[in-house]
Amino acid sequence: MFLARVTGSIVATQKVASMKGHKLLIVEPYRLDADTRASLVTTGRTFIAVDTLGSGEGDLVLVCQGSSARLTPETKSLPIDAVITGIVDSVHIEKKSVFDRTKEA
Template sequence: MFLARITGSLVSSHKVEVMTGQKLLIVEPLRVNEKDQSDLQPTGRTFVVVDPLGAGEGEVVLCVQGSSARFTKETKHLPVDAAIVGIVDTVQVGGNTVFKGSE
């Protein structure tokens, strides 16, 4: 699993039938600031993920890759290798809050 921020969306008008109606988002993985563990920093990479939860741009989400992306009821029959499985509320490292979402 990895943390990522949603940076955009993807629209594909031609795709396999089973993917029709699936929301696709662009995410950028995040990591804890190596210097002082004070916040989450972008990695500079991007992934396309399927979103069965209805997350929105700018939100921090929990993603899975590989076969784990097809272990949910919503993604079981989809040809995907990355999916959002949670919307993150808070991240704490060493007793310090490094991310707190909007309430």
């Protein structure tokens, strides 16, 4: 499982039947800044994840990847490798807040 920012969406009008009606989002993984340990920074990669929660562009989310992505009731029969399993409200590292959704612009 990892943290990621939703940066966009995918529209695919042609897809396998089991994927119809599922929202696809582009997510960019984030990690703790190794130097300051006071902020989250991008890893520079992107993934496509199925959204099961109604998250949107700009949200910081939890993403589950690999075979574990198919362990939710909503995704158990889908041919997917990544699923959004949570919308993050805050992140605290060593008693410091490195992310707070209520303080995002």
